[in-house]
Amino acid sequence: KMNVYKFGNKTADGNTSMKNLLGGKGANLAEMSLLGIPVPAGFTITTEVCTKYNEVGQDATVAMIKEDVEAAIKNVEFIMGSTFGDKENPLLISVRSGARVSMPGMMDTVLNLGLNDEVVMGLASRTGNERFAWDSYRRFIQMYGDVVLGMKPESKDDIDPFEEIMEALKHKRDIELDTEFTIQDLKDLVYDFKEAVKKRTGHDFPTNPWDQLWGAVVAVFDSWNGDRAVYYRNMHGYPADWGTAVNVQAMVYGNMGDNSGTGVCFTRDAGTGEDVFNGEYLINAQGEDVVAGTRTPQQITKLGSIRWAELAKVEEEDRVKNYPSLEELMPAIYHELNGYQQKLEDHYKDMQDMEFTMQDGKLWILQTRNGKRTGAAMVKIAIDKLKEGSIDEKEAILRVEPNKLDELLHPVFDPKALKKANVIAQGLPASPGAATGQIVFFADEANKYKNTILTRIETSPEDLEGMNIAKGILTARGGMTSHAAVVARGMGKCCVSGAGALKINYKNRTLTVDGHEYHEGDWISLNGSTGNIIEGKVATIEPELSGEFAEIMELADKYSKMKVRTNADTPKDARVARGFGAQGIGLTRTEHMFFEVDRIKAMREMILAETVKGRKQALEQLLPMQREDFEGIFEAMAGLPVTVRLLDPPLHEFVPHQLAHQKELAEDMHISLDAVKAKIVELEEFNPMLGHRGCRLGITYPEITEMQTRAIIEAALNLKERGIEAKPEIMVPLIGTLAEFVSQEEIIRATAQKVFEERNDTIEFLVGTMIEIPRAALTANLIAQRAEFFSFGTNDLTQMAFGYSRDDAGKFLPIYIEKGILKVDPFEVLDQEGVGQLVQLGTERGRSTKPDLKVGICGEHGGEPNSVEFCYNTNLNYVSCSPFRVPIARLSAAQAQI
Ligand code: ADP
Numbered sequence: 001k002m003n004v005y006k007f008g009n010k011t012a013d014g015n016t017s018m019k020n021l022l023g024g025k026g027a028n029l030a031e032m033s034l035l036g037i038p039v040p041a042g043f044t045i046t047t048e049v050c051t052k053y054n055e056v057g058q059d060a061t062v063a064m065i066k067e068d069v070e071a072a073i074k075n076v077e078f079i080m081g082s083t084f085g086d087k088e089n090p091l092l093i094s095v096r097s098g099a100r101v102s103m104p105g106m107m108d109t110v111l112n113l114g115l116n117d118e119v120v121m122g123l124a125s126r127t128g129n130e131r132f133a134w135d136s137y138r139r140f141i142q143m144y145g146d147v148v149l150g151m152k153p154e155s156k157d158d159i160d161p162f163e164e165i166m167e168a169l170k171h172k173r174d175i176e177l178d179t180e181f182t183i184q185d186l187k188d189l190v191y192d193f194k195e196a197v198k199k200r201t202g203h204d205f206p207t208n209p210w211d212q213l214w215g216a217v218v219a220v221f222d223s224w225n226g227d228r229a230v231y232y233r234n235m236h237g238y239p240a241d242w243g244t245a246v247n248v249q250a251m252v253y254g255n256m257g258d259n260s261g262t263g264v265c266f267t268r269d270a271g272t273g274e275d276v277f278n279g280e281y282l283i284n285a286q287g288e289d290v291v292a293g294t295r296t297p298q299q300i301t302k303l304g305s306i307r308w309a310e311l312a313k314v315e316e317e318d319r320v321k322n323y324p325s326l327e328e329l330m331p332a333i334y335h336e337l338n339g340y341q342q343k344l345e346d347h348y349k350d351m352q353d354m355e356f357t358m359q360d361g362k363l364w365i366l367q368t369r370n371g372k373r374t375g376a377a378m379v380k381i382a383i384d385k386l387k388e389g390s391i392d393e394k395e396a397i398l399r400v401e402p403n404k405l406d407e408l409l410h411p412v413f414d415p416k417a418l419k420k421a422n423v424i425a426q427g428l429p430a431s432p433g434a435a436t437g438q439i440v441f442f443a444d445e446a447n448k449y450k451n452t453i454l455t456r457i458e459t460s461p462e463d464l465e466g467m468n469i470a471k472g473i474l475t476a477r478g479g480m481t482s483h484a485a486v487v488a489r490g491m492g493k494c495c496v497s498g499a500g501a502l503k504i505n506y507k508n509r510t511l512t513v514d515g516h517e518y519h520e521g522d523w524i525s526l527n528g529s530t531g532n533i534i535e536g537k538v539a540t541i542e543p544e545l546s547g548e549f550a551e552i553m554e555l556a557d558k559y560s561k562m563k564v565r566t567n568a569d570t571p572k573d574a575r576v577a578r579g580f581g582a583q584g585i586g587l588t589r590t591e592h593m594f595f596e597v598d599r600i601k602a603m604r605e606m607i608l609a610e611t612v613k614g615r616k617q618a619l620e621q622l623l624p625m626q627r628e629d630f631e632g633i634f635e636a637m638a639g640l641p642v643t644v645r646l647l648d649p650p651l652h653e654f655v656p657h658q659l660a661h662q663k664e665l666a667e668d669m670h671i672s673l674d675a676v677k678a679k680i681v682e683l684e685e686f687n688p689m690l691g692h693r694g695c696r697l698g699i700t701y702p703e704i705t706e707m708q709t710r711a712i713i714e715a716a717l718n719l720k721e722r723g724i725e726a727k728p729e730i731m732v733p734l735i736g737t738l739a740e741f742v743s744q745e746e747i748i749r750a751t752a753q754k755v756f757e758e759r760n761d762t763i764e765f766l767v768g769t770m771i772e773i774p775r776a777a778l779t780a781n782l783i784a785q786r787a788e789f790f791s792f793g794t795n796d797l798t799q800m801a802f803g804y805s806r807d808d809a810g811k812f813l814p815i816y817i818e819k820g821i822l823k824v825d826p827f828e829v830l831d832q833e834g835v836g837q838l839v840q841l842g843t844e845r846g847r848s849t850k851p852d853l854k855v856g857i858c859g860e861h862g863g864e865p866n867s868v869e870f871c872y873n874t875n876l877n878y879v880s881c882s883p884f885r886v887p888i889a890r891l892s893a894a895q896a897q898i
């Protein structure tokens, strides 16, 4: 292994398989050179040198690679026919960082390195272009100052010292554009820039090109341990010892005049996946000018140019004259570029994102990589590549990031409208989708306007109905598993949560952001995929589920044996999920049915009843409603198993907290308001999540379990009469001991038996339990003596294993993650190290008693790709997730198996 790998002139020491050592950029530069594609000569200092640097420091590292770097520069000089630091015929270079994966936070590229007061004269006379030489020089000092000498402002609000100087000069000269500077202006800027460097750093700007080079190399290494890079690394779990490579490369100049330019291009459409070559370029420009957006870039293909002109409302005549495509303007170069893009895509068997520069009529390719793309493009390209025969089925499945599928399922903002949007604040992208509506602050006012955005500090189960009505949900507090987020995802409803910058005043019905006040009825829009909160209306479009989507899903099922079920509380959700390919229901939360207006009353009467008789009366009102719900759900899932969980939440969640509702209840029940209030106080718990909930309810009030069992069994029998097969699996929540389970199981079986006798008919059903208390996992071998299935409720299991209250974790989890104490939110991604052990152990112990015990998972994790992979490896029979996550889980399950 070497420390420095050369490339250029159709040869290279490295190749694309060496991404770990050379970084993505370096490995691909080497590969392109080998493919005979013109890349400016250069070399890559390896990631291992970076790691070494972190151990031994600057001096030892420089000593270690000095000779290699000098030899590599010689090689570049030889190929390019110019000399680094030479006053007559200078070689200038770029210094580019490049880790294995492209990573924000790494050092920005420095261009035009090697210039000083003498070399700039040489560059001017050699190229006969004084303006170009001085423009390059001032760009270099600015970039070097910002990037290497740390003069770039930390926050967006601070001003770049160099920009400040340029602005002042523009003001003085009464001009607007950089291109309007005279040569003398550029010379003045160089002088002032150097003064600014001296003032800020206390040192003169380095004039020796070799000092400049080593300074830049070290700065690239240092950027690997910069705050932003470390943060990003931690977030993705990339280890610190990966390091970054440094790419040093001969400059080619796109800013040498009208026969030069620079651009970026994609071998396919990154938005739609369509197989059309596309991209943008600028004449007489360098580096990032195209993306920086100071000038309007032009399209590469004629077709693209015409499409662009339509959107930009540019007349054909104007287009041809002022914004011609590269295809029209420089047909020979276009032809060459088109050949390379084809060659690179065929070679990498994937859509490429490329950078190129034309210098005085000669084309150079500066970068290629697999292009980033939308979920829709990802699916289409995978299937198209499969059909072209360049990849096989397994590869096609692996090409799609499961989480990206979400984008395909929810209504989306019209990209055109989004471009003009005014983003007022940022929250968490809690549930994808696009929502536009008028602000309301209270759930029971969610239907005050036709389209509403329910805007809350946080939501509670009481808000459920309103959340269902609203087009989108916005909260100031709460994380990705806050009530609002979980419920919204379940509903497939757009939600942005935890937007800390929002000040919500319920009393005045105002929302304040950055000193700007919004009122009830004002229009806002939420982008649930990005967390953006946008002022006013933004047009949305319905997503179209493409044929390719169906094809990739079919392939996924072909390669996975683990089943995917859904969490669904309503027939509608069940149908949606079945449409997405759910193979049953893993969790029906019966309490959600009780929050509807007419039912909550009966529910409250049941809770407030002082006697068993009173409670039974109230339950009798609920029975037909529950039975009807179950019939609907069983019918939607005909022939497939449906797991129904018995009542779970603390009763306190059901009682009215507003005085008006308390009064109403008192009247309905013919008791005093004080009695209602007293009961509510009595139900209050210090720690409701650990309080009177789960099977503890069914144990203290067996008649609840009886009613629910009856509703389930009767519903199944009713369907049987109609020739529809229902397969109920009754699930007891929150058990910690075998005895708890047995007590409920006996009631369930006795009740079922009673109904069978009454109806003189039977159906098959299972009785099992959730494993969500650590004790249950530990004693799973005992519990499996009676339970017919397990379902890991990993939300509660995580809560109890960590001892983090799910509803309060939003206060400290973000800080934990920021400080690196946790890498990710364990309520989002299953903690395999700790909580995962309980799942593993519970499964093993359960199956030691009952080898064929059916085991699944029904927490939020069931739709999270890493967690799905874990479930596959733990031999679970199925995962269950919210309807809109079903495709994600199906794909993840296939990927885990491949
Ligand atoms: P990033 O990883 O942010 O894309 P790059 O290293 O690719 O950074 O470079 C930033 C810009 O500078 C790109 O537009 C690239 O094409 C351009 N660039 C980099 N090296 C050279 C070079 N040797 N000659 C001309 N342009 C270059």
Ligand code: MG
Pocket: 355, 367
């Ligand atoms: Mg680049």
Ligand code: MG
Pocket: 648, 733, 734, 772, 793, 795, 796
């Ligand atoms: Mg639970």
